[in-house]
Amino acid sequence: MADKILKKDKAAEALKELSKFRLFAPAKSDDVVLFRQIEDPAEACLDYANSTVPPKKVVFPQTETLFRFKLGNPELREKNVEEEGTTVIFGLRPCDARAMSIVDNLFSWDYEDPYYLKRRELTTLVGMACVTPPSVNCFCASVGGEPFGTENLDLLLVDMGEEYLVKVLTDKGGKLAETIGSFMENAPEGAAAKAEELAGAAREALSRSIDTSGIEAKLPALWDSPLWKEVSAACLGCGICTYLCPTCHCFDIQDEVEDAEGRRCRMWDSCMFREYTLHASGHNPRPTRKERTRNRISHKYSYFPGKFGVIACVGCGRCVNLCPVNIDILEILGKVVEA
């Protein structure tokens, strides 16, 4: 499908139309922008930098029921993700969309995760290009992304000032574009060229970068390096860097039981937590923040690329921006390169 134009004053109507689906869009809660289910288009905040919590939570909820059970009843009532219906994530950043394609590797690897994959199948991703990098700590171009990246997106919107240029990237995106077709017009000649220009400027505007070549091979060799103690000394051991990472995907599975009924659910877990690797014996193979930090970096930049051929980091900068004590993954990687 050819490029379209969605005038900004028609965006609310388009969102209204899309809200017949399960529609997620960035919205403000006080000053915090989060993706949440939108019923009224006025709630959406499309003029935003990036959401604090990545939209991964839509396809990989922080807590989800896998099935319910009852004592004495062998029948498990499995969650039917299909019932959630068609889902649209509107206005997500290209890095966050790309992150989902990276996480797909894990959930479709040795065991195909029906919950995650079904949700991915039901979800259409409508991206919002980064005309201005959302933060000074964005470095998507260093890890295979781009401010105007289209990977894994179905539609890409480019903010052209008064209007959005809408690029249709997949059949799924085409179908969604049809449902809001009446609010859009054909893009005039030259719009694509202007978008190209904006994309170039956005790439130029990225202020941070890292040369990742060689890091994958180097990390395992630095297992005993003193650098890990140095870079982890200030770590508080909280879950900000992992929970707010669009590619972190670790989870725990727990049974929640009350009286004779319960549910098995899975919830996000974080390798930065002490009990993440705590054995029943009391032994902890990652006893301090040093080993946990080493694992976080090594997993993203060595183990994951070793297994799946792609770095598990999209350079969104959240872990840098939101770390309470300014632990900076680019600084750590810089030390790895130098070591």
Next chain:
Amino acid sequence: MVDQAKLREVAREVISREDVRLLIGYRPGTYGFRARPAFVESAEQVEELVFTPACVSNLASYLVLEEKPPLPRGAEPDNRKVAVMVKGCDSRALVQQMVEKAYERDHLVVLGIPCSGVVDMARVEARFPGVLSAGSIIREGDDFVLSFDGKTEKVPAAELLADKCKRCRYPTPLVSDIMLDDEVERFAEDDFSDIAELEGKSVEEKWAYWAEKFSRCIRCYSCRNVCPMCYCEDCILDRLKPVWMRRSVDISENTAFHISRAYHLAGRCIQCGECARVCPVDIPLMELNRKFYKDVEELYDYEPGLSTEATPLLSTFSVEDREDFIL
């Protein structure tokens, strides 16, 4: 403001002492105006140390954060002292930790920093967005002077000060071995007017207010981990047998978590405000803690973290204690 050369000189002397293994201070951050904790183990490292109004972290938290994994056979624990830089508010955390017998006074070398206030980094970054190269913030009279990218901007201090500093009762550290500057006289009063609105709400309104805030919580536990008074070796949140608090993230468990934490901090929270500062989704946790603080002060005439001679509020009983609020 603290003389940076003097600070480094003192730090060099302290870390050179044989009975000191570690000095915890501040150094410039990796971008923008940030400063971050510094862990100095040798005299060579003191050159990076600074103290500026960007030094927001409460370093007292690190005294109770360090893991103690089993030592290799035959190895002796390193029981030498830890030196730590503290502002007035932070020093109260040291006092309270000692009141609770987290460690002995002679475990520490306290470098006191009389403080006229630190910035709210969110305000700084909102005002000067997109600053990457290291910018500096210094205090000049009633202004903060910010230098970055070859520019200098003067901003009235009140516009960038952290809220806790605007009502700081104890700007000069209450415990210290070496004071790094002249005492700062109390420049503000705390009348708790910031929580008057919350106190005035009906129960239903309060629930609606907190339900919205707590529903954002992602249970990253940064509030717990940064808190200098949250240092249980085995937190009930991490317990799986029995499960005191479920890991599932919903309004019920989130509320249970935050209310439990607030209760556990009653008579213990020393108002450093770190929990609210680090919360990635801006839950105003200090409103809860300040309500408890105010109640404790009014009911028991008790402020935690003022004297190492004090006894912990909730583990003492006096026949004089008020009980008219007990149902």
